[in-house]
Amino acid sequence: MLATLRRPLIALLLLGIGVWAAPAAxxxxxxxxxxxxxxxxxxxxxxxxxxxxxxDAPLVILLHMYRSDRKAWEPLIAPLQEAGxxxxxxxxxxxxxxxxxxxxxxxxxxDAATFKxxxxxxxxxxxxxxxxEHVDRARFALVGASVGCSIALRYAAQDRSVDALVCLxxxxxxxxxxxxxxxxxxxxxxxxxxxxADERDAPYTLKQRGQSVETHIYDDQKAHGTQMFGxxxxxxxxxxxxxxxxxxxxxxxxxxxxxxxxxxxxxxxxWAKQISPTNLRYYSSPAEAEARGLRGAKxxxxxxxxxxxxxxxxxxxxxxxxx
Numbered sequence: 001m002l003a004t005l006r007r008p009l010i011a012l013l014l015l016g017i018g019v020w021a022a023p024a025a026x027x028x029x030x031x032x033x034x035x036x037x038x039x040x041x042x043x044x045x046x047x048x049x050x051x052x053x054x055x056d057a058p059l060v061i062l063l064h065m066y067r068s069d070r071k072a073w074e075p076l077i078a079p080l081q082e083a084g085x086x087x088x089x090x091x092x093x094x095x096x097x098x099x100x101x102x103x104x105x106x107x108x109x110x111d112a113a114t115f116k117x118x119x120x121x122x123x124x125x126x127x128x129x130x131x132x133e134h135v136d137r138a139r140f141a142l143v144g145a146s147v148g149c150s151i152a153l154r155y156a157a158q159d160r161s162v163d164a165l166v167c168l169x170x171x172x173x174x175x176x177x178x179x180x181x182x183x184x185x186x187x188x189x190x191x192x193x194x195x196x197a198d199e200r201d202a203p204y205t206l207k208q209r210g211q212s213v214e215t216h217i218y219d220d221q222k223a224h225g226t227q228m229f230g231x232x233x234x235x236x237x238x239x240x241x242x243x244x245x246x247x248x249x250x251x252x253x254x255x256x257x258x259x260x261x262x263x264x265x266x267x268x269x270x271w272a273k274q275i276s277p278t279n280l281r282y283y284s285s286p287a288e289a290e291a292r293g294l295r296g297a298k299x300x301x302x303x304x305x306x307x308x309x310x311x312x313x314x315x316x317x318x319x320x321x322x323x
Contacts, residue, residue: 027047027077027078027081029045029046029047029077029089030045030046030047030048031043031044031045031046032044032045032046032088032128033097034124034125034127034128035124036093036117036120036121036123036124037119037120037121037123037124037127037278038117038120040093040098040103040117040120040121040124041098042090042091042092042093042098042121042124042125043070043090043091043096043097043098044070044088044089044090044091044125044128045070045088045089045090046086046087046088046129046132047077047080047081047085047086047087047088047089048086048132048134049081049084049085049086049134049135050081050082050084053084053134055136055250056134056135056136056250057084057085057086057134057135057136058084058085058086058135058136058139058140058141058163058243058244058247059085059086059088059126059129059130059135059136059137059139059140059141060080060085060086060087060088060140060141060142060143060243061088061089061090061122061125061126061129061141061142061143062076062087062088062089062090062143062144062148063090063092063122063142063143063144063145063148063149063151063152064089064091064092064095064145064148064226065145065146065147065148065224065225065226066107066146066147066174066175067095067107067108068095068145068225068226069091069095069096069097070089070090070091070096071096072145072225072226072229073089073143073226075226075229075230075236076143076229076236076239076240077089078236079236079237079239079240080239080240080243082240083240083241083243083244084244085141085240085243085244086129086132086134086135088125088128088129090121090125092118092121092148092151093107093114093117093118093121094106094107094114095107098121110175112175112176112177115147115150115151115174115175115176115177116154116176116177118151119151119154119155119158121151122142122151122152122155123155123159123278126140126159127277127278136250136251137161137281137282138161138250138251138254138282138283138284139163139247139248139250139251139284140161140162140163140247140282141162141163141164141165141166141243141246141247142155142156142162142164142165142166143165143166143167143168143239143243144165144166144167144168144170145167145168145169145225145226146168146169146170146171146174146224146225147171147174147175147177148168148225149167149168149169149170149171149174149179150170150171150174150175150177150179150182151177152165152167153165153167153170153177153179153182153183153186154177154179154182156182156186156189157182157183157185157186158259159259159281160188160257160259160281160283160289160292160293160294161257161259161281161282161283162189163189163190163246163247163248163284164189164190164191164192164242164243164245164246164247165186165189165190165191165192166191166192166194166239166242166243167191167192167193167194167203167206168194168195168225168226168228169194169195169196169199169202169224169225169228170193170195170202170203170206171202172202172205172206179202179206180205180206180209183206183209183210183213184209184210186210186211187211187291187292187293188211188212188288188291188292188293189211189212189246189292190212190214190242190245190246191210191212191213191214192213192214192215192216192239192242192246193206193207193213193214193215193216194215194216194218194228194235194238194239195215195217195218196217196218196219196221196222196223196224196228196232197217197218197219197220197221197222198222199224200217203215203217214242216238218232218235248284250284251282251283251284251285252284252285253284253285253286254267254282254283254284254285255267255282255283255285255286255289255296256272256275256280256281256282256283257275257280257281257283257289257294258275258279258280258281259279259280259281260279262293262294262295263294263295263296263297264283264286264289264290264294264295264296264297265296265297265300265301266297266300269297269300269301270300270301271297271299271300271301272301273301274301
């Protein structure tokens, strides 16, 4: 009799779990792979933007914790899709399906050089994601957890087209990545630091070093990085809401630039045409570009003024002939 009563109870409990998980159930990833900027093969899951989007979708790249993988982000996928994002969750080198024997051993040994090379993973991820259909390259965000925060901050210090960042349990010097130094270089972006009370010091220190940084410390919980999902109530929705606000609306006065230069150009200008696709970055307006330390080109590219030529386009050698 007791066993008979337990079956409906268990069924109801499972049904309740199924209902709770329903928002993520219909979100199917597309497994993809692409080369990092240095050629390392990187595996990832791509979640295309919702078909209900009225315009092109903003981009978000997810960077997991140490000894984790891209599956750790699954609780965040449905809220990000509901916010309209095109999502790429990758396995950083040495992790998950992006690991070779060599890189996996290097990660286990906490080899700092390997973690510094993960910038190339993010750059390759951007190149792949920016080439997809129905995406808005002028709206771009990063989310990191633990050492993934350090990788995200370092990348954003180099790529000024990143509009918004969320860091779950950031540190100051994970794997010898100097996040305080990187934070000083990030201007004109919106940043959210999330942590439980036992790890509050690093977010507060980073906030003092940066600009436009918000912190949210959860006093009644104890969890690290993506382990906060399912523990801290509402954190997934908070992240999605922040990012949607942080990337802003569709651009009306788009400008472009090279990741390697501090000059922006009008789309279609001669200088813009000479930027290689892997270096091309998008900004929603001249004001946005200038808030991040860029300045406008003096000419559209018809004259050879110093400082206007993108670094990735070498000047023609004197005496060379056109073909």
